[in-house]
Amino acid sequence: MELLPRSPGDFGSARYWDRFFRQRGQRPFEWYGAFPELCPVLHKYVRPCDKVLVVGCGNSELSEQMYDVGMCEGIVNIDISDAVIRQMRERSGSKRPKMSYLVMDVFQMDFPDAEFQVVLDKGTLDAILTDEEEATLAKVDKMFAEISRVLQVGGRYLCVSLAQAHVLKKAVEYFSQEGWVVRVHQVASSGDKQQFVLPIFVYVMTKFRKIPGSAPRILEICPDEQQKPMRVESTEQLVAAVRDRQHYALLRSQLSGTPCGEQVALDLCDRESGRPRYTLHVVDSPSEKPSRDNHFAIFIIPQGRETEWLFGMEEGRKQLASSAGFRRLVTVALHREQHYEGMAGIQAELSAKVMELAPPGLPAQQQVPFLSVGGDIGVRAVRHRGSSPLSGDYVVEDVRGDGSCHFRRLIFLRSRNVVQSEARLLPSLPLQGQKKRRKDKKKPSPAEPPAAVDKSYLCCEHHKAMVAGLCLLGGPDPLPGTPLAVLVVGLGGGSLPLFIHDYFSQAHVAVVEIDPSMLEVATGWFGFSPGDRLQVHVSDGLDYVAKLAAEAPAQYDAIMFDVDSKDLTVGMSCPPPAFVEKPFLQKVKTILKPEGVFLLNLVCRDAQLKESVLGTLREVFPLLYARRIAGEVNEILFCQPSPEAHRDTAELGARAQALEGALRQPGCPWDSSYVLADMLQAIQIL
Incomplete structure (x- = not known):
């Protein structure tokens, strides 16, 4: 005879359970939660x-086990x-x-009021509350009332x-509305090997007299x-917190099997604030014969470097794991809202948790290394x-x-x-270091002196490509002294x-923000400072370009779009979709000189879009023309209104070298890592 119920309703049937236990015999049937697991919680609440x-x-x-260990006898x-x-x-x-055993229905018990200090339920509520039908909820209400x-x-x-x-939601709402304290x-x-992948929980509902009015739960x-x-x-927050623990258990179960083909990501949150404290990525690398010491390692990403390709992109993390030589690497990113007590403090805080993510077959007592760049956690100072x-x-x-350079970021x-x-x-x-900021929690004064930034250095690769794109301008070589409207x-x-x-000493630059x-x-x-040749217009770029197209066409040598989209639901984060619609692009073409160039930073993850x-x-x-930015989604598009402006790679390289030579004049600092010709080397005609 089949022991499984024919329907969820059988769980509430005495006939079903009589048949079940006759079939099963004397062998104990534990739904879940063995006594050794439950004992620490029971000891807290059972005297x-x-x-x-x-x-x-x-x-x-x-x-029986509670009785035998002396936890209590009056059961x-x-x-x-x-x-x-x-x-x-x-x-x-x-x-x-x-200890006594009685045949009795939990929906209608024969005990007098206030007879017990503890009611213990192991799986009974789960068996009864199989759905959210009205009849089922009414039965549960009757059980809770009893x-x-x-x-x-x-009690x-x-x-x-x-x-x-x-x-969980039904139990919490019922008892909290009655004024009980609810703890999960x-x-x-x-x-040991568990019957269930999901974790076991114990709801502890402590009875208090219901206070009239709206007492806080x-x-x-x-x-x-x-x-x-x-x-x-x-x-809702309690249910969400439990759901997070369940998802984590499923993740652990997944990771305990065969190596994952995809990278797994999860956040570990700060207990006090509930905000993410660590973001972990689990990266598996194929390794047929791992050595004794290269099964598993933890890599702490220095603060502020989590956006770099090697640490912030899936392919970068794969490369990092492969070069590190470990079968499984867990990368750990640190969050700006949190304070960390150095590498040793992070290791002490994470050791137990990350070991739960260890690969299958990790040797017992294996020492798991914590790695980083330069051996520290980096420095991040919110200014x-x-x-x-x-x-x-x-x-x-x-x-x-990387190295001794410091950067300022928005x-x-x-x-x-x-x-x-x-x-x-x-x-x-x-x-400024973190320890200093921890002692002085005051926000930086708005009256601080202007940021001492290196204005000769372009940090963003797409900015470098845009400057190099000025070599596409028609006419003579675009030397720094040539008048230029941008x-x-x-x-x-x-x-x-x-x-x-x-x-570009003769350039007049208009910025729209x-x-x-x-x-x-x-x-x-x-360190930005507007002036006679550098003016800022606080306006919608769409409106500003439309106004120029109507009033003053063909006035710019170069137009550069580097504007992000506020709509995160679109697969294009730069620019907003309205900036690449045909009617608006025709207005852009209108205000561009015939031999000019329109440069667009495109960040689009939707291939069809x-x-x-x-x-x-x-x-x-x-x-x-198009120029991909290595290691990034960015693609710089160089658009020109006339097909006769076409130049081959060799000509563009020569123009780029000439322009760079003119820019690298005495008294003008130049970053030696920036080579204009290199930025145009991989340019392609679309």
Whole structure:
């Protein structure tokens, strides 16, 4: 005969359970949660003098083990199955004289009010609450009302559960509305092979007298027995916290099997704030014969470098894992809102958690190394925080890069792993360390002197490509002394228009920026300074270009678009879709001189959308070049209104060398890593 129920309703049928236990015989049936796992939680809430009621006891050994270890003796067990109650009386009658077994329905118990200090439920609620039908919920309400009736004030209802969302939500809402304190414990695994992949939870509902009015509910979760419970504000937050633990358990189960083909990512959050503290990526590398010492390693990404290709992109992390030579590498990114006590502190904090992500077959007592660049966790100093109605919350922060260089970055927190703007700091400006900031929690004064940035250095590769694109201009070589009219849409930190202004002495640069907050950031923190040849117009770029097209056509030698999209639901983060629609592009062409060049920074992850954008650009601009930025999604498009302006790679290289030679004049600092000809070497005609 089949032991599994024919329908969920069988779980509430005495006939089904009689048949089940007759079939099974004397072998104990544990739904989940062995006594060694449950013991630490039970010890917290069950006292030796307590009178305990176990509802839906089945033939579990839990009551017997509690009795045998002296946890308590006054245990009453009930079940609707006459067959199992007879079995349990035979099994325990002479051995445990103070423990009793009764045939009784949890929906209608015969006990007087306030008879027990503890009601213990191991899987009974899960078996009854199989769905959210009205009849099922009514039965559960009846069960909860009976449990509440037989419990004393101050008594505890302990419910061992797999914590399906609808089960947890129902229990929490019912008892919290009655004024009870609700705490959810995650049960620590015993380390043995488990029947269930999902973790086991114990709901601890402590009965208090209901206070009239709107008394605050007390909801807590305790994911670790070694730590204090964490207070949450709502049932939804409690359910979400439990769901996170379940997802983590599923992830661990996945990682304990064969190596993952895809990288797995997860956040470890700070207990106090609930904000992400560490972001982990698990990267498996194929290794047929791993040596004894290269099974597993942890790589701590220095603060501020999590946006670099090697650490921030999937392919980069694959390369890092491969070069490190470990079968599994876990990369750990540190978050700017958090404080860290150096590499040793991070290692102590993460050791237990990351070992749960170890690959299968890791030798016992294997020493797992913690790696980093230069052996430290880097430095990140937040210099300024702000909020813009258009861009949201943002920070300006100083970080140490590879080597001794320090950089200043603008980060929009809605895309916290994307560097919006970056500038290299001059060596004379010391970088504040975290310890100093921890002692002085005051925000930097808005009256700080302008940022000492290296204006000769273009940090962004797409900015370098745009400057190199000026070699496409018609007429004589675009030497620094040649008059030049440039329109830049999108200010950011201002390094691109500032570079053109400083190195092209006859250039007049107009910048259009829709967000006035960005102008404040650029002038206050990135050394940007408007002047006669460098003017900023706070305006919508769409409106500004449309106005110019109507009033003053063919006035710009170069037009540069470096503007991000605020709509994160579109597969194109730069520019906004309206900037590459055909009617608007025709206006751009109108204000561009016939021999000019339109340069567009395109960041598009949607292949179909990208092809559509390129098709539209080709319809408007007969000559279209493209330059991919290595290791990034960015692609720089060089658009020209006349096909006769075509130049081959050799000619472009010669023009680039001539321009660079003119720019590298005495008294004009030049970054030796920036070679204009290299930026045009991989250019392609589309």
